[in-house]
Amino acid sequence: MIELQNVAMSYGGSELLSDMTLKLVPGSFHFLTGPSGSGKTTFLKLCYAELTPSAGQLTLFGQDARVMSRDATAAIRQRIGVVHQDCQFLDHLPLAENVALPLTVAGKSADPAELRELLSWVGLKAQAGALPPQLSGGERQRAALARAVMMSPEVILADEPTGNLDWEMSLRLLSLLMELNRMGKTVVIATHDLNLIRTAKSQVAARVLRIANRRLQLAGADL
Ligand SMILES: Nc1ncnc2c1ncn2[C@@H]1O[C@H](COP(=O)(O)OP(=O)(O)OP(=O)(O)O)[C@@H](O)[C@H]1O
Numbered sequence: 001m002i003e004l005q006n007v008a009m010s011y012g013g014s015e016l017l018s019d020m021t022l023k024l025v026p027g028s029f030h031f032l033t034g035p036s037g038s039g040k041t042t043f044l045k046l047c048y049a050e051l052t053p054s055a056g057q058l059t060l061f062g063q064d065a066r067v068m069s070r071d072a073t074a075a076i077r078q079r080i081g082v083v084h085q086d087c088q089f090l091d092h093l094p095l096a097e098n099v100a101l102p103l104t105v106a107g108k109s110a111d112p113a114e115l116r117e118l119l120s121w122v123g124l125k126a127q128a129g130a131l132p133p134q135l136s137g138g139e140r141q142r143a144a145l146a147r148a149v150m151m152s153p154e155v156i157l158a159d160e161p162t163g164n165l166d167w168e169m170s171l172r173l174l175s176l177l178m179e180l181n182r183m184g185k186t187v188v189i190a191t192h193d194l195n196l197i198r199t200a201k202s203q204v205a206a207r208v209l210r211i212a213n214r215r216l217q218l219a220g221a222d223l
Pocket of ligand 1: 036042147
């Protein structure tokens with residue numbers, strides 16, 4: 001579904017990521033690690049067609065990312081749910097409307113029962129009417145996950161979803177992501193948190209990718 005063949009990415013002429021080859025198969029679970037600034041967010045942006053590679057072949061759901069029409073890009077984005085590092089909510093809209101936003105933007109309206117079910121899945125039913133600035137960090141991250149799965153995507157890309165959360169809340173978020181994976185979704189989580197990776201690996205067949213020296217490597221069994 002997401003396939004990279006010798007993909008490189010440059011910003012302003014200097015190459016940040018080089019020669020990346022990887023195939024994300026349906027139902028797989030990957031972590032992505034690497035030092036701050038190594039290119040994890042950039043890698044995820046390539047995977048959801050926010051950026052196009054400066055070299056190499058990137059195929060998203062069978063289509064060449066470098067020559068995709070706007071319509072094809074929009075269609076592919078519906079198949080990929082993204083949990084952004086900073087959540088990116090519209091602060092003047094209540095939580096439920098923020099979560100339903102992907103549907104609203106696509107010109108559809110959310111089924112109220114489905115929306116309630118989704119909010120209750122992430123433990124935020126009682127906060128449906130709250131404005132994003134009134135939510136805690138953990139609540140915001142869970143809301144961001146709910147929004148990412150609103151369109152029933154096949155792939156979930158999560159960028160540091162537990163970045164500012166305490167351990168208990170990190171585990172809660174991880175268990176939601178593992179549940180999605182058990183339902184057959186492909187999951188990629190960018191994180192610095194090695195404890196989170198170890199915990200997940202004891203429960204799911206997760207592979208760990210690491211960005212080092214501009215390259216994407218498969219980390220060893222020590223992680
Ligand atoms: N649009 C851009 N234009 C130029 N440089 C950029 C752009 N976006 C990111 N960069 C640079 O690319 C590098 C990698 O950024 P990226 O956000 O992908 O790293 P990261 O591994 O996700 O970092 P962190 O762990 O700190 O979130 C950084 O040096 C950043 O400044």
